Amino acid sequence: MSPTTTTPGTSEPTSAPEIRKGLNGVIADVSAISKVNPETNSLLYRGYPVPQLAATQPFEAVAHLLWSGELPSADELTALEERFHAHRTLDPAVKQALDSLPVTCHPMDSVRTAVSVLGARDPEAEDSSPAAERAKAERLTTQLPAVIAYEQRRRRADGPTQPIPPRDELDHAENFLWMTFGEVPAPEVADAFRVSLILYAEHSFNASTFTARVITSTLADLHSAVTGAIGALKGPLHGGANEAVMHTFDEIGIRPDESAEEAKERARVWMEDALAQKKKVMGFGHRVYKNGDSRVPTMKQALEAMIAHTGREELLGLYDGLEQAMEEAKGIKPNLDYPAGPAYHLMGFDAPLFTPLFIAARVTGWTAHVMEQRAANALIRPLSAYNGVEERQVPGA
Numbered sequence: 417m418s419p420t421t422t423t424p425g426t427s428e429p430t431s432a433p434e435i436r437k438g439l440n441g442v443i444a445d446v447s448a449i450s451k452v453n454p455e456t457n458s459l460l461y462r463g464y465p466v467p468q469l470a471a472t473q474p475f476e477a478v479a480h481l482l483w484s485g486e487l488p489s490a491d492e493l494t495a496l497e498e499r500f501h502a503h504r505t506l507d508p509a510v511k512q513a514l515d516s517l518p519v520t521c522h523p524m525d526s527v528r529t530a531v532s533v534l535g536a537r538d539p540e541a542e543d544s545s546p547a548a549e550r551a552k553a554e555r556l557t558t559q560l561p562a563v564i565a566y567e568q569r570r571r572r573a574d575g576p577t578q579p580i581p582p583r584d585e586l587d588h589a590e591n592f593l594w595m596t597f598g599e600v601p602a603p604e605v606a607d608a609f610r611v612s613l614i615l616y617a618e619h620s621f622n623a624s625t626f627t628a629r630v631i632t633s634t635l636a637d638l639h640s641a642v643t644g645a646i647g648a649l650k651g652p653l654h655g656g657a658n659e660a661v662m663h664t665f666d667e668i669g670i671r672p673d674e675s676a677e678e679a680k681e682r683a684r685v686w687m688e689d690a691l692a693q694k695k696k697v698m699g700f701g702h703r704v705y706k707n708g709d710s711r712v713p714t715m716k717q718a719l720e721a722m723i724a725h726t727g728r729e730e731l732l733g734l735y736d737g738l739e740q741a742m743e744e745a746k747g748i749k750p751n752l753d754y755p756a757g758p759a760y761h762l763m764g765f766d767a768p769l770f771t772p773l774f775i776a777a778r779v780t781g782w783t784a785h786v787m788e789q790r791a792a793n794a795l796i797r798p799l800s801a802y803n804g805v806e807e808r809q810v811p812g813a
């Protein structure tokens with residue numbers, strides 16, 4: 417809807433400025449962190465194709481790449497891992513804050529609260545020098561798995577419980593799963609998780625990253641930017657979609673004894689019915705990619721590896737049935753949240769924890785953008801075209 421096609425109270429047309437609802441198609445700034453190319457269906461982090469990074473790199477190396485612009489040398493990677501290890505244990509003050517929240521609140525609220533607490537307690541909270549920003553980005557990236565793992569455990573325990581201490585011989589992805597489930601993950605599981613973290617790490621000016629940049633542009637601190645970004649990520653049109661995908665699967669009904677073909681048929685019927693009711697089905701469509709999300713093939717491969725590992729072929733049936741029915745009816749393709757949802761389910765996470773997992777990855781991209789915004793800052797403050805009532809007088813004034 418155009419905001420100023422007529423002046424309220426008159427039929428007089430006014431000159432309407434061009435409004436791009438949702439900033440659709442607006443280029444807001446330059447960025448050297450990632451390049452999303454919908455024409456070639458490709459995504460680059462600092463120039464490197466993301467599927468190549470997912471095939472070869474640990475998550476820690478991709479974090480270093482996003483922050484610094486280059487992949488780490490072997491020595492730099494070792495040094496980064498050591499710094500990560502120093503902050504893996506759940507801060508008792510954060511545990512106390514989490515324990516004060518009801519287990520009925522959404523875990524995104526818990527993680528958002530935890531980031532606020534971590535910010536308030538960070539020794540460099542108000543230091544926005546490049547060195548301090550980088551140190552805070554590293555700390556937060558390595559503190560978040562402890563928070564999310566504990567939040568999953570607290571919910572399963574229906575209240576305060578004991579966190580699982582980290583293990584130094586495990587890498588970031590393995591240790592995250594260890595601290596959540598208390599088991600060293602099978603290589604297939606750890607690898608699928610590592611891939612998901614790399615794919616979720618960065619995606620240019622999406623809603624949460626833009627939120628982080630807006631907050632940074634006011635010269636607020638890094639933890640404030642991340643806290644705001646978490647709020648933006650929570651919504652089902654953004655990060656909340658990976659949780660919503662699982663609710664769709666649940667609504668259709670997950671029947672582990674069913675064949676893939678039977679599951680596929682039920683999923684097709686569900687999708688036809690949903691589209692007939694004009695429902696938006698989460699996990700499909702994208703603002704930028706109109707011919708498929710560049711990250712889906714890599715995540716689908718990781719999901720298939722999980723399915724082969726667990727023998728849960730019926731989930732692939734549900735996946736294919738929904739995808740094919742959507743393609744035939746509307747030509748809309750899945751986004752990254754679509755394969756990520758069932759993959760996280762097979763790893764053992766509860767659906768409400770899926771979007772917090774997205775935070776654990778995207779915190780690297782957010783903080784890279786915080787640093788980039790701060791290095792060449794301009795306050796982000798667009799204009800609006802007023803379409804309310806004309807000036808009038810308060811009775812009796």
Ligand SMILES: CC(C)(COP(=O)(O)OP(=O)(O)OC[C@H]1O[C@@H](n2cnc3c(N)ncnc32)[C@H](O)[C@@H]1OP(=O)(O)O)[C@@H](O)C(=O)NCCC(=O)NCCS
Binds near residue numbers: 653657698704
């Ligand atoms: C991501 C999303 C917000 C992009 O939206 P957008 O670029 O603003 O596109 P629109 O929402 O205007 O959709 C354009 C058309 O496709 C349809 N469409 C888009 N995504 C759809 C979906 N997931 N299910 C059903 N229809 C969808 C819309 O209904 C609309 O149809 P219409 O023109 O007949 O009204 C949108 O695709 C969506 O809501 N997807 C579901 C949420 C999701 O998975 N988000 C994660 C994104 S990574």
